[in-house]
Amino acid sequence: MATIVYQKDKRSGITYAYESISYWDKDKQQSRSKRTLIGRVDSKTGEIVPTDGRGRKKKEGGQAVTKRGPDPSVQTARYFYGATYLLDEIGSHTGIAEDLKACFPGTYRQILSIAYYLILEDSAPLYRFEKWNHLHKHPYGENITSQRSSDLFASITEDAKYKFFRLQGKRRTEEEFWAYDITTISSQSELLRQVQYGWNKENDPLPQLNLALVFGETSNLPFYYRKLADNIPDSKTVGNLLADLDVLGFSKVKLVMDRGFYSKENINALLKDHVKFLIAVKVSLVFIRKELDAIYDGFRSFEYYSEKYELYGRTVRTKWDYTQHRPYKGDTLTQSKRMYIHFYYNIDRAAEDEKAFDRKLITLRQELESGKRQPEHDKLYQKYFETKTTPKRGTKVTVNAEAVNKAKRYFGFFALMTNETMDAITALELYRNKDVVEKAFGNLKERLNMRRTLVSSEKSLDGKIFVEFIALIYLSYIKKQMQDTDLFKNYTLQGVLDQLDVIECFESPGKKLRIGELLSKQKEIYESLGVIPPTSL
Structure with missing residues (x-):
């Protein structure tokens, strides 16, 4: 096209x-x-x-x-240019620069320069931009003070952002699955409405907000995000995601999601909007266990073993009881929808689960025998043990073997559910590719200095996250290219950027831009990343 x-x-x-x-x-x-x-x-x-x-x-x-x-240049100057040239070319290839110009005609160069700075300086605060500006050739070409960056962030509107999402989304193929996930971001700003106290993996004693991202699993590039309050469960966000994708004009959608997004309401909503999906589900769900029990005895047959992934995988075709409340008709539509459940059994995982479970039982029994019961364990005591206390023998604890065996029956199993026809291994590969989102979250928090956000207003926060998101697209592109061409065997992502960042360019009054010497390994890096090495103009 x-x-x-x-x-x-x-x-x-x-x-x-x-x-x-x-x-x-x-x-x-x-x-x-x-x-x-x-x-x-x-x-x-x-x-x-x-x-x-x-x-x-x-x-x-x-x-x-x-x-x-x-x-002609008005001054004689030398700048570091190799890495910013790489980003210029990536921006052209992916359409980022073109789409930003269409959405932010007056400020797109500033957005690009700040994004370049965040990528190349690895977690450096924005107040050090002035020093970086003196050393590097970049799209804006001038210093951006802290005040100017704050004004820039505050000027980024929702309408312009959604226009950018729409333009970028159209550059992704609608045939690929889109991975959707949510992470928490801690903030030191206490005046923001969506920033609230909660729990995250880093155990930060700071208020937080949630950030949702959508990635293309083939391109490995993000094209949409949304900021959420920290106290909203993952499962409650799917409806708004579908509404946003509809606003953006995406009709053919395929989503990959973790089990935190599973609920009957969400599955019905996905089916109502004719969305293809692949979602992890808990084996403890009644209808999931019913399907697993039907094939349990012959599950570990050799014909179902995958040597590549060292596990067993089987697919079951089943039916979903679809319901749709129709206010305009005053009734509830009920239908039977085709569904597929992919079951997997991993021997190593089963052994690890059983060891952990046995250690837990030992701890629980010791608590009962010593009389040091923990209130939060009462349900586990009742489920897995029977206790008898007599004046002579004291407390005697016996294990409820039936309950223990029932729990161990499902160790090592996990399941994926989809309304798309595919085999178990294809589904597993699609789901495992979802980790591009998790890796992106790592990039966003660590490399782009988003583990702590410190802004004074909602508008500034929204704008800063958007510029971080632009930087994330560039990082994701570089990482994808490095994976496809095996560059990671010899370089880290930072190592690649460092190798190119030292390439200089020279400007002289009335003269064309001249590029400094390029080493063979630097040319090879450019070519591996799909970029033609820079040459003097």
């Missing part, structure tokens, strides 16, 4: 129009694009003026006029 791409020459100030045709490179196993110059954009009329392909406008009668040369 051909699209028109606009690119402004920083030296001359001229905007050129290119025809971009995307195609799949079978050798490199990645999406590529081929661009053909159409012409230059008239700054007054906005019309595309055809050229002969060498930057000269065509006159009537076939005569060409000489193209205006680049604006």
Whole structure:
């Protein structure tokens, strides 16, 4: 599919129009694009003026006029350019720069420069941007003070953000599954309404908010996020997610979700909106255990064993009792919907679960025999033990063998549920790819300095998260390319950026931009990341 791409020459100030045709490179196993110059954009009329392909406008009668040369530099300067050049090229390839320009025409260069800074400086606070600006060539090309960055964040509107989500989402294939997950972000700002005290994995004694992300599982790139209050359960967010995706214009949706998003209401909502989904479910659910019990005895047959994943996998076709309340008709629609449950059994996981369970039973029995009962364990005492106390023998504790055996029966099992036809191993691979979201959360919190947010207003917080999100797209792209080309065998993500960041460029009055020396390994990194190495203009 051909699209028109606009690119402004920083030296001359001229905007050129290119025809971009995307195609799949079978050798490199990645999406590529081929661009053909159409012409230059008239700054007054906005019309595309055809050229002969060498930057000269065509006159009537076939005569060409000489193209205006680049604006000469007004000063002699040297900058680090290799890494920011890489980000420039990624922004062009993924359409980030083009989409930002369409949504934020007056500030997109500032957004890009702050995103570049966050990526390259690894957790550095924004007040150090001035030093970085003096050393690096970047889209905005000027210093961005703390006050200016705060004003920038506050100027980012919901309407512009959703326009960007819509543009980026259209660049993702609708055939891929989209991973959806939620994380918590701690904040040192106490004046924000959605920031509340809660619990997170880091055990931070700070109020928090939730951040939801949607990633493409094939592209490994995020294109949507939403900020949530910390006290909202994951399962309560699916309805709004579906509504947002509808607003963004995405009709064919496929979601991969963790079991925290499972509820009968959510499954019915997904089915109502004709959404394809793959979701983890608890084996303890009554209807799940009923289906597992029916195939339990022959589950560990060799024919169901996967050597690649070292587990057993089987698929059961079942029916879901779908219900839909229809206020406009004053009734409730009930139907039987086709559903598939993929069951898995892992021997190592079963052994670990049983060891942990036995250790727990030992602790519980010791508490009962010593008379040091813990109130929070009362239900477990009643479920797994029988106690008798006599004056002579004291307290005698016996294990409820039937309850223990019933609990151990399902150790090592886990299940996925879907309304899409696929085999158990395909479903497992799709679900395991969901960890791109979890890795993205790690990038967001650690590398992008979002473990602690400190802003003075809701608007500033919203804007800052959006710029962090832009940086996250770049990081996700680089990480995906590094995985596909095995760059991680020799470099870390930071190592790749460091290798390129030292490449310099030189500006002189009246002269073209000159690129410093490139080593062979630096050229190889660019090529592995799908970018043509920079050359002197």
